Amino acid sequence: MKAYLVIPTLLLAWGCEESADTSHLILDATPRQEADVEVVEKDAEVIPVLDCETGFEQGRNDADAWDCLDVDECKQGVDCGPGGVCENNPGGYSCKCNDGYELVEGLCADIDECKLPITPCGKGGDCENTEGSHHCTCHNGYELSKDKLHCYDFNECGAQENPCGPGTCENNDGSYDCLCNPGARSCVPPECDHITCIPE
Ligand SMILES: [Ca+2]
Ligand SMILES: [Ca+2]
Incomplete structure (x- = not known):
């Protein structure tokens, strides 16, 4: 929907003695008159009142025409929290959370x-x-x-020195086992300072 708003200052800017004919003013232009024409043309501009959707506001586009322009919410101080950055997009914005953060109620919050x-x-x-x-x-x-x-x-069996001594090392999750050779027996803490095989 478009409506139009005309700023009604035409006569005020011109004054009482000047002609309302713009072409006449340009033909007989003196520096002062040129300035007057500029003011008149500016003040006589017809500004459309645009019905912009949420996230857009009326402004002049790159072609200097009135248009609904995206609002950059990020430049308006949107807060994404300490763990994220605001990213503007047409009609809205989003919070992009850093690693270790997740979006909670619109803010980037630390993940526990x-x-x-x-x-x-x-x-x-x-x-x-x-x-x-x-x-x-x-x-x-x-x-x-x-x-x-x-x-x-930790793969204890991958260490340079076999912790089992006279035995075979078998790694497991969080520890290891020793399969002792004949003539040797298993020894565990506190008898030995680590799991190993000692001579029987
Ligand atoms: Ca954390
Ligand atoms: Ca292990």
Whole structure:
């Protein structure tokens, strides 16, 4: 729907003694008269009143014509929270959340990874939530990943020195077993400082 609004200042700007004929003014232009014509033309502009949809507002487009232009909500101070950035789009905007954040009621809020059914640390470590991430403290038999976000089983059998001594090492989740050679027996803490085989 379009309506039109005419700003009615034509006569006021011209004054009483001038002609209302614009072509006449241009032909006989003096600097002062040219200035008057400009004012008249500007003030006589017909401004349409546009019925813009939500997210748009009336303004001049690139071609200097009146149009419904997208409102950039991001430049109007939309708050996405500390963990996200505002992204403008036609007719609206969205909050793009950083890693470690999720959209909650329109804001990017920290994800509490430690409250997930299976925490990123797994059963091999304790989880501590942090803003935008989390930390893991790994139990014995587990090692921390380089990004410090996971605990993985440590393969004791892959170490340079066989922890079983006279026996075969078998890795398992969180520990390892020793299958002792003939003439050797299993020894576990606290008798020995680690799981190993000792001579019988
Ligand atoms: Ca977190
Ligand atoms: Ca292991």
